[in-house]
Amino acid sequence: MKIAVPKEIKNHEYRVALTPTGARELVTRGHSVTVQVSAGEGAGFSDADYQAAGASLEANVDALWSGAELILKVKEPQAEEVARLIRGQTLFTYLHLAAEETLTHSLMTSGATCIAYETITDREGGLPLLAPMSTVAGRMAVQAGAHSLEKAQGGAGVLLPGVPGVAPGKVAVIGGGVVGENAARMALGLGAEVTVLDKSIARLEVLDDRYQGRMKTVFSTADAIDEAVRESDLIVGAVLIPGAAAPKLITRAMLTDMKPGSVLVDVAIDQGGCFETSRATTHAEPTYIVDGIVHYCVANMPGAVAQTSTLALTNATMPFVIALADKGWQQALADDSHFLPGLNVHDGQVTYRAVAEAFGLDSVDPARLV
Numbered sequence: 062m063k064i065a066v067p068k069e070i071k072n073h074e075y076r077v078a079l080t081p082t083g084a085r086e087l088v089t090r091g092h093s094v095t096v097q098v099s100a101g102e103g104a105g106f107s108d109a110d111y112q113a114a115g116a117s118l119e120a121n122v123d124a125l126w127s128g129a130e131l132i133l134k135v136k137e138p139q140a141e142e143v144a145r146l147i148r149g150q151t152l153f154t155y156l157h158l159a160a161e162e163t164l165t166h167s168l169m170t171s172g173a174t175c176i177a178y179e180t181i182t183d184r185e186g187g188l189p190l191l192a193p194m195s196t197v198a199g200r201m202a203v204q205a206g207a208h209s210l211e212k213a214q215g216g217a218g219v220l221l222p223g224v225p226g227v228a229p230g231k232v233a234v235i236g237g238g239v240v241g242e243n244a245a246r247m248a249l250g251l252g253a254e255v256t257v258l259d260k261s262i263a264r265l266e267v268l269d270d271r272y273q274g275r276m277k278t279v280f281s282t283a284d285a286i287d288e289a290v291r292e293s294d295l296i297v298g299a300v301l302i303p304g305a306a307a308p309k310l311i312t313r314a315m316l317t318d319m320k321p322g323s324v325l326v327d328v329a330i331d332q333g334g335c336f337e338t339s340r341a342t343t344h345a346e347p348t349y350i351v352d353g354i355v356h357y358c359v360a361n362m363p364g365a366v367a368q369t370s371t372l373a374l375t376n377a378t379m380p381f382v383i384a385l386a387d388k389g390w391q392q393a394l395a396d397d398s399h400f401l402p403g404l405n406v407h408d409g410q411v412t413y414r415a416v417a418e419a420f421g422l423d424s425v426d427p428a429r430l431v
């Protein structure tokens with residue numbers, strides 16, 4: 062199969078959809094891989110690395126897209142990219158269409174087959190192509206929070222691990238899923254005093270068991286959040302209610318109960334944020350201060366660590382890429398009931414119900430197409 066890997070063009074996106082290792086894997090299986098010149102640069106992969114892996118390089122973007130059967134990307138296609146997509150091509154990337162009506166319509170118009178990373182499922186009911194980025198964001202949350210606690214950043218001047226004779230800082234993590242567990246784990250590793258709040262007892266059981274009581278697990282209620290607000294130096298917001306905007310768990314009025322210079326890191330900002338005072342920021346200016354509380358609300362945290370994020374993402378996508386290349390999309394999806402829900406748009410039709418419902422469109426059961 063002819064596979065193309067464009068350079069990402071979304072603002073401050075440095076990841077790439079295929080590593081040289083992945084390219085070698087595909088070339089060895091008899092596929093032709095063409096990578097846009099400098100596509101891997103931001104993630105630490107040179108053009109020479111791809112050539113050494115057997116891939117060809119292409120500088121002309123139109124030629125790259127028009128010659129491909131399968132296009133591998135990271136971010137949802139931007140307008141100029143969608144304009145290049147044609148019927149018969151397969152696009153495999155993050156799409157997040159339920160929040161993107163214009164993109165949904167333009168992908169339908171393209172006639173292409175569009176498979177989204179984020180709607181592929183696994184046997185445990187998880188989202189295996191979202192989890193690696195949640196892991197990255199969760200681990201970064203504490204790094205960002207610890208930095209924000211420094212005086213020069215507007216923070217209280219607290220060192221999370223403390224020192225001998227000085228108690229460690231207190232970290233509360235609201236939402237103990239993938240992001241939350243990874244944040245809590247980093248905070249534990251730093252030596253902070255860690256509390257995780259979640260609505261799911263099953264999840265709290267897992268964390269209690271896994272960390273042998275080294276982090277406090279607390280059922281998430283308004284009272285428990287009030288207590289976390291009063292006591293914590295750093296609060297990480299990591300809740301998710303699938304398909305819904307994040308609930309506002311900390312209001313502006315509650316900020317006055319926090320210690321001055323405490324830090325809120327709202328990882329759930331990509332779902333609207335779980336603190337009332339959160340607004341999306343970028344890596345260029347990641348924090349701002351409201352009522353003396355430092356807010357870090359970067360919506361694409363993994364972008365800052367493009368090397369690690371690219372490797373983590375491509376480890377997860379690679380088995381699906383290989384299946385698409387070896388079998389074609391129809392057979393690959395037919396053979397794997399967890400891959401099937403990845404199909405979002407095919408030949409002008411929406412094939413993912415939540416996306417169709419979001420925009421009042423008809424949806425076609427993907428099982429009927431494979």
Ligand SMILES: NC(=O)c1ccc[n+]([C@@H]2O[C@H](COP(=O)([O-])OP(=O)(O)OC[C@H]3O[C@@H](n4cnc5c(N)ncnc54)[C@H](O)[C@@H]3O)[C@@H](O)[C@H]2O)c1
Nearest residue numbers: 195198236238239240259260261281300301329360361362
């Ligand atoms: N900013 C970024 O760069 C970035 C990167 C990755 C993920 N995220 C976002 O982080 C959020 C969390 O993702 P995840 O993968 O950990 O999701 P997840 O489903 O693994 O975990 C979410 C957890 O929140 C819990 N929860 C729901 N309501 C709650 C409440 N009221 N109080 C306490 N807990 C509650 C759930 O029980 C669940 O355990 C999502 O919004 C995701 O989109 C952001």
